[in-house]
Amino acid sequence: MRDSYHETLDELTDQLVSMARSVGSMLDRASTALLEQDLTRAESVIAQDEDVDDLNLRVEEQCNELLALQQPVATDLRLVTGALRMSSTLERMGDLARHIAKVARMRYPDPAFPPSVRPYFVEMAAQASAMVQRIGDVIGNQDLSLALEVEKLDDRVDQLHRELLQTLLADDWNGTVEEAIDVTLLSRYYERFADHVVSLARRIVYTATGTRYDELEKH
Amino acid sequence: MRDSYHETLDELTDQLVSMARSVGSMLDRASTALLEQDLTRAESVIAQDEDVDDLNLRVEEQCNELLALQQPVATDLRLVTGALRMSSTLERMGDLARHIAKVARMRYPDPAFPPSVRPYFVEMAAQASAMVQRIGDVIGNQDLSLALEVEKLDDRVDQLHRELLQTLLADDWNGTVEEAIDVTLLSRYYERFADHVVSLARRIVYTATGTRYDELEKH
Numbered sequence: 001m002r003d004s005y006h007e008t009l010d011e012l013t014d015q016l017v018s019m020a021r022s023v024g025s026m027l028d029r030a031s032t033a034l035l036e037q038d039l040t041r042a043e044s045v046i047a048q049d050e051d052v053d054d055l056n057l058r059v060e061e062q063c064n065e066l067l068a069l070q071q072p073v074a075t076d077l078r079l080v081t082g083a084l085r086m087s088s089t090l091e092r093m094g095d096l097a098r099h100i101a102k103v104a105r106m107r108y109p110d111p112a113f114p115p116s117v118r119p120y121f122v123e124m125a126a127q128a129s130a131m132v133q134r135i136g137d138v139i140g141n142q143d144l145s146l147a148l149e150v151e152k153l154d155d156r157v158d159q160l161h162r163e164l165l166q167t168l169l170a171d172d173w174n175g176t177v178e179e180a181i182d183v184t185l186l187s188r189y190y191e192r193f194a195d196h197v198v199s200l201a202r203r204i205v206y207t208a209t210g211t212r213y214d215e216l217e218k219h
Numbered sequence: 220m221r222d223s224y225h226e227t228l229d230e231l232t233d234q235l236v237s238m239a240r241s242v243g244s245m246l247d248r249a250s251t252a253l254l255e256q257d258l259t260r261a262e263s264v265i266a267q268d269e270d271v272d273d274l275n276l277r278v279e280e281q282c283n284e285l286l287a288l289q290q291p292v293a294t295d296l297r298l299v300t301g302a303l304r305m306s307s308t309l310e311r312m313g314d315l316a317r318h319i320a321k322v323a324r325m326r327y328p329d330p331a332f333p334p335s336v337r338p339y340f341v342e343m344a345a346q347a348s349a350m351v352q353r354i355g356d357v358i359g360n361q362d363l364s365l366a367l368e369v370e371k372l373d374d375r376v377d378q379l380h381r382e383l384l385q386t387l388l389a390d391d392w393n394g395t396v397e398e399a400i401d402v403t404l405l406s407r408y409y410e411r412f413a414d415h416v417v418s419l420a421r422r423i424v425y426t427a428t429g430t431r432y433d434e435l436e437k438h
Contacts, residue, residue, distance in 0.1 A: 057431070064300055071290045081283055084303055169397050178388055180396050181403045188404065212276070 005070050012062055012083050013139060019055050019090040020136035020200075022048065026097035027132055027193065031125035033104040034186070035118070037111055045101035052094035059087035075207070082207040086139075089196050089203075093132070096193045103182055112182045114175040120164045124190040127157045131197040138204055147201040157194040161187050224289050231281055231302050232358065238274050238309040239355035239419075241267065245316035246351055246412065250344035252323040253405070254337070256330055264320035271313035278306035294426070301426040305358075308415050308422075312351070315412045322401055331401045333394040339383045343409040346376050350416040357423055366420040376413040380406050 026045045033042035063084050066072065072080055103112050113121065131153045138146045164187045167173060168180045175183070206212045245264045252261035282303050285291065291299055322331050332340065350372045357365045383406045386392060387399050394402070425431045 060300070064296055067286055067290075067300065068292045068296055071286075073287045077283055077287055081279070081286065081300075081303055084300055085307055088304055088307060165400060168400060173396065177392065177396065177399050180399050181384060181387060184400045184403050185407065188407070 005072075008062075008066055008070070009072075009076060009079060012059070012066065012080065015055065015059050015062070016083055016086055016090070017136050017140045019052060019059070019087060020132060020139055022052055022055065023090050023093045023097060024129065024132040024136060026052070026094055027100075027125075028129055030097040030100040030104065031121075031129065033101050034112060035121060035125065037104065037107075037109055039105060039108045042101040042105040042108065046098055046105070049094050049098040052091055056087045056091040059083060075210070078207045078210065082203050086200055086203055089200055093193055093196045096189045096196075099189050100186060103186055107182065112186065113179055116174075117164060117167055117183055120160055120167070121186065121190075124157055124160050124164075124187070127153050127160070128190050128193050128197075131157075131194055135197050135200050135204075138201060142204065142208055144205055144208060147205050150197055150201040154194045154198045157191055161191040227281075227285055227289070228291075228295060228298060231278070231285065231299065234274065234278050234281070235302055235305055235309070236355050236359045238271060238278070238306060239351060239358055241271055241274070242309050242312045242316065243348065243351040243355060245271070245313055246319075246344075247348055249316040249319040249323065250340075250348065252320050253331060254340060254344065256323065256326075256328055258324060258327045261320040261324040261327070265317055265324070268313050268317040271310055275306045275310035278302060294429070297426045297429065301422050305419055305422055308419055312412055312415045315408045315415075318408050319405060322405055326401065331405065332398055335392075335394075336383060336386055336402055339379055339386070340405065340409075343376055343379050343383075343406070346372050346379070347409050347412050347416075350376075350413055354416050354419050354423075357420060361423065361427055363424055363427060366424050369416055369420040373413045373417045376410055380410040 026048055029041040030045045032038050033045065063080050066080050106112075111118075131150050134146050134150055134153075137143065138150070164183065168175075168183060173180075202212070245267055248260040249264045251257050252264065282299050285299050325331075330337075350369050353365050353369055353372075356362065357369070383402065387394075387402060392399075421431070
């Protein structure tokens, strides 16, 4: 049986998993809002962002309490200070999902981009969704091999981001400047979202092993 | 005389001040690189970003050590966990300065934007610079009134960001799509940089008083 100290540490992990699930669900709905001009889903993402902000504050309070009362050391200490930084990152990912939803809402009932770039966003949305899904699993079960997979998915998102920006500069780009701005920002939101997942993966490897691999270079 | 425990806490504060100074200097050089097509300065910002990343890692290690060995409570504990989050934010601000420098370098020897939008960037650069300068002072001397001033400066940056994006959509915009993309991203980098300063200010108020005011809404 787990003592109350370890139960509290487990709870902390559960809260991070739950944040990752919430943020994943926000991202998926934001992507649907964007790809299907679904106003209800856009609104639901924008409303939910506050819940993630609240979760972040709760994680911080729980970490402070744990540190004050239990004085963890070594791996446990890294777990607690790592949780502090991870929940900030997850909160920021929620903000990015909200940004995507806001662009969808602002352009509703029109799509935010011309049909020619839709396939890019379909794939970016799918990759980012797979990444956040996976990171929730990694946080829950500490499977470090999954953490490395996340990097590969991120490489693809970076590639899509670069190609998408190139598309805007091609001779056959026939969208408006407004659409070019929307596409630029949306693409950046997905790319940043994916970068944050990578930084979570690296954080988890560090927490579990005490070894750091190169800090995120690509954001 | 301060005991070694309080000396270590002071050192932690000094490190955050020093990070804020480095990031401020990076931003100023990135702005000069952008506004004056100064390649040397752009390169120096890009090179310096690693130093800020290293400082961030050192702060984290110092915090972990403090927590393990000294077991601070109450305000001191908030100071340490706050430092963890603040140094992440400062590191991210360094990334944004690097992003600005990279756009300047990519377009060199041309400017990244047409002359018509230059005044916006001149003012955004000045506001962001004043904000990071001020936040360094706030971290060092805990003057909470300065923390509130930072919010006002941020309001102006947000306004400039909105106006700049409007400029791209106006009928008399005569730049290219590439310039529109650069302007959009650059403006967003400054706006995010300023938002991060606001979140540092709010963090400092929380650390000093234990009271939180509304979490940053505007990013």
